[in-house]
Amino acid sequence: MAYSSPYMLVFIFLACFVFAFSDNLVAPGDSEKVKLNLYYESLCPYCQKFITEDLVKVIDSDLLTITDLKLVPFGNAEVLDNNTITCQHGEEKCKLNAVQACAISTWPDTLLHLSFITCVEETTKDWKSCVPDPTSLKAINDCYSGDLSKKLILEYANQTLSLEPKHEYVPWVTLNGEPLYENYGDFVPLVCKAYKGKEALPEICDSSSLSRKKSKLQVSFVEDSKNY
Ligand SMILES: *[C@@H]1O[C@H](CO)[C@@H](O)[C@H](O)[C@H]1NC(C)=O
Numbered sequence: 171m172a173y174s175s176p177y178m179l180v181f182i183f184l185a186c187f188v189f190a191f192s193d194n195l196v197a198p199g200d201s202e203k204v205k206l207n208l209y210y211e212s213l214c215p216y217c218q219k220f221i222t223e224d225l226v227k228v229i230d231s232d233l234l235t236i237t238d239l240k241l242v243p244f245g246n247a248e249v250l251d252n253n254t255i256t257c258q259h260g261e262e263k264c265k266l267n268a269v270q271a272c273a274i275s276t277w278p279d280t281l282l283h284l285s286f287i288t289c290v291e292e293t294t295k296d297w298k299s300c301v302p303d304p305t306s307l308k309a310i311n312d313c314y315s316g317d318l319s320k321k322l323i324l325e326y327a328n329q330t331l332s333l334e335p336k337h338e339y340v341p342w343v344t345l346n347g348e349p350l351y352e353n354y355g356d357f358v359p360l361v362c363k364a365y366k367g368k369e370a371l372p373e374i375c376d377s378s379s380l381s382r383k384k385s386k387l388q389v390s391f392v393e394d395s396k397n398y
């Protein structure tokens with residue numbers, strides 16, 4: 171059934187909220203926010219796991235009051251000399267990277283595009299069922315089938331390939347520009363700790379059980395992509 175994901179409800183709610191209150195969105199403390207960047211690609215199992223199990227906490231919490239979250243959908247894809255983009259595990263992955271890039275462009279608000287991307291990474295087969303209304307669907311389709319998606323992906327390629335130090339695998343998470351390496355799953359306490367601004371720390375920072383159990387590193391290495 172379309173719209174069956176619980177994120178859709180959150181999404182629709184947020185869409186109404188954001189459109190009603192968009193004048194008030196830019197708070198004075200925005201420049202002090204902790205910069206959290208996720209370099210990932212669609213359909214990468216560990217990226218899916220990270221997005222749907224960990225990053226999703228951002229949607230249900232108040233962490234964005236102190237966090238400037240950027241999603242960069244490119245990952246281990248490659249740009250050929252003629253500016254063609256190729257993806258590990260093929261076309262579908264490139265396609266969903268582009269759809270997600272278009273969603274970020276259509277909904278610059280983090281909660282909106284993160285809700286959509288979470289839904290897509292959960293359902294994977296039918297991204298259109300994650301779009302709440304025909305107007306947005308048209309915007310994303312127009313972006314995807316036009317030159318804009320390619321321009322966006324080349325920009326994300328540039329951001330990914332310019333990383334210092336270079337990304338070694340995906341998901342690759344940086345906090346204020348520094349890679350978290352295998353600690354990416356612990357981004358919540360790390361963000362809370364890094365925040366030096368004037369806002370009160372969000373409630374999610376109070377939780378005593380923040381640090382999750384260390385598990386085996388779950389990533390897709392850059393070099394793996396060359397073997398497919
Ligand atoms: C780009 O280069 C690749 C590899 O050389 C080739 O397979 C592909 O057809 C080229 N694409 C275009 C649009 O020229």
Ligand SMILES: *[C@@H]1O[C@H](CO)[C@@H](O)[C@H](O)[C@H]1NC(C)=O
Nearest residue numbers: 325327328329330331332333
């Ligand atoms: C990214 O873009 C900048 C500015 O256009 C350019 O100087 C740089 O070489 C690009 N980097 C990569 C890795 O493509």
